[in-house]
Amino acid sequence: MLARITISGYSKKEIFKEPSGLNKKGLMFVILTYEMENNLYVNVTNKCPNACDFCVRNVEDAFGQDLWLKKDPTSVDLIKDIFSRNLSQYKELVFCGFGEPLENLEEVLSVCNEVKQKSKIHIRINTNGLANKIHKADVTPRFKSLVDSVSISLNAKNAEEYDALCHSIYGKDAFPAMLDFTQKCKAYVDDVQLSIVDCLPPDHIQECRKIADDLGVTLKIRKEVK
Numbered sequence: 001m002l003a004r005i006t007i008s009g010y011s012k013k014e015i016f017k018e019p020s021g022l023n024k025k026g027l028m029f030v031i032l033t034y035e036m037e038n039n040l041y042v043n044v045t046n047k048c049p050n051a052c053d054f055c056v057r058n059v060e061d062a063f064g065q066d067l068w069l070k071k072d073p074t075s076v077d078l079i080k081d082i083f084s085r086n087l088s089q090y091k092e093l094v095f096c097g098f099g100e101p102l103e104n105l106e107e108v109l110s111v112c113n114e115v116k117q118k119s120k121i122h123i124r125i126n127t128n129g130l131a132n133k134i135h136k137a138d139v140t141p142r143f144k145s146l147v148d149s150v151s152i153s154l155n156a157k158n159a160e161e162y163d164a165l166c167h168s169i170y171g172k173d174a175f176p177a178m179l180d181f182t183q184k185c186k187a188y189v190d191d192v193q194l195s196i197v198d199c200l201p202p203d204h205i206q207e208c209r210k211i212a213d214d215l216g217v218t219l220k221i222r223k224e225v226k
């Protein structure tokens with residue numbers, strides 16, 4: 001889940017810490033982890049069942065283009081990269097991807113398992129909440145003891161608006177599936193949030209707040225970064 005990112009304050013030199021293969025442009029380095037806002041972000045996959053209007057993947061020559069991967073990294077690649085860093089200097093380890101991280105579910109969980117054994121760092125997954133659709137099963141029990149926080153993009157106040165904005169391959173089923181995923185996560189993850197951006201009209205934000213309240217989760221209003 002990656003949208004509206006900014007590169008301010010992040011040099012490629014810092015990011016290109018660990019050479020891991022060839023990227024889409026045939027360059028020598030692949031970004032598997034990068035620093036942002038005192039957190040360490042993990043680039044897990046470029047796959048996603050959505051095609052959101054605001055997705056940074058749509059922006060030619062955006063910083064995000066350097067996050068394109070020729071193939072999904074393995075947990076071995078990711079673990080090697082993550083532990084080449086000093087994890088104690090970060091607030092959180094965030095699986096974000098330049099796509100939907102839970103498309104690469106097995107590798108994400110394998111990395112979480114390894115990190116939990118060796119570090120106390122807080123683990124968050126930023127997701128579109130469609131993993132149960134993607135994997136055709138309820139994957140949320142697998143987060144137990146491995147994931148501390150799940151932040152799910154709500155994006156809209158109903159299925160029609162979500163479909164118009166996110167163009168999911170699941171059509172209007174995506175929105176209720178995302179809400180159902182949110183509900184299910186609560187049983188296994190301590191901190192479950194729905195997120196929206198602050199550019200939505202106040203009445204939309206109010207309706208989104210009601211959705212979050214009804215589900216018993218926090219509504220996180222992110223600053224839109226252009």
Ligand code: SF4
Nearest residue numbers: 001002048052055099
């Ligand atoms: S859900 Fe997929 S298409 Fe939408 S912003 Fe996230 S990565 Fe991009």
